[in-house]
């Protein structure tokens with residue numbers, strides 16, 4: 001039986017091979033007599049799972065040796081507080097607002113430090129990417145924050161800004177929750193990155209932090225110990241109990257990613273090629289259609305999250321019901337923007353996007 005195609009924005013689809021392997025190993029992981037959920041996080045079995053996951057992620061994302069990889073709890077929203085608690089030193093931070101997530105980040109950071117909005121696309125309803133040359137960066141922010149893929153508004157940075165070239169020495173902090181491992185990361189432009197796992201890597205409850213070593217050790221006194229990056233790094237993410245099952249599933253996903261090939265590429269480069277093809281297929285269809293529209297300026301369009309509307313919104317319910325009947329699940333848009341959204345993360349095959357396009361075409365024909 002083939003499973004339906006799941007377009008959820010998050011928690012989102014996980015590769016079927018990963019789910020099958022997890023099912024096969026559920027009762028007895030590698031002859032240990034235990035489920036991964038039942039293992040001590042300090043035992044040799046789990047340590048081997050953890051170390052493999054860390055090494056695989058480091059390889060997949062080409063994380064340089066002077067960056068720590070932390071597996072934490074709290075999710076993306078908690079990081080909105082944890083980042084200023086660790087990096088702001090109670091001074092100031094700059095924010096580039098391109099959608100709901102970066103807007104939430106700047107609001108939360110304001111509890112811990114001074115916040116300066118360097119650029120915002122709010123005036124056009126979060127549908128464009130403000131050009132870095134136009135950003136009004138402050139004199140000496142402790143960091144500059146942006147969300148490299150806005151999951152709700154479907155706006156993605158196709159290239160990270162070079163802050164040094166803009167005359168800014170501060171580290172760039174990126175929230176890459178919803179496109180991590182969908183494309184390479186230019187670490188020469190990044191000081192730290194964080195992301196919840198539940199969009200592109202694994203189950204909710206695991207938060208990934210990749211942070212340059214020189215940024216560690218400056219947490220505010222008020223920072224909870226379990227969220228102090230230095231303490232977490234010094235204890236190999238085991239200062240407190242990490243989300244062990246989430247790390248295990250993420251590890252299986254990393255192994256799956258390493259096996260992927262596309263057009264002579266492998267790993268994240270293969271995913272990028274596949275993700276480009278998927279996004280081109282879907283946007284290409286929407287753009288020529290009379291029924292569907294996407295509001296985002298082409299250069300800022302996300303390869304992961306494709307929000308779209310029906311010009312006749314009275315058809316929304318019929319559209320969603322027909323999609324579900326065809327095994328195309330969770331296409332309803334975020335409640336804050338309405339309409340539809342197709343999230344086409346790494347785990348969504350090209351065939352799933354083709355099935356969606358076939359349905360879009362057919363639905364449009366029957367309603368024309």
Ligand SMILES: *Cc1c(COP(=O)(O)O)cnc(C)c1O
Nearest residue numbers: 075076077078101151177178196
């Ligand atoms: C989903 C998401 C978050 C929030 O993650 P939680 O796990 O709900 O805290 C933060 N940022 C981005 C870009 C997201 O897509």
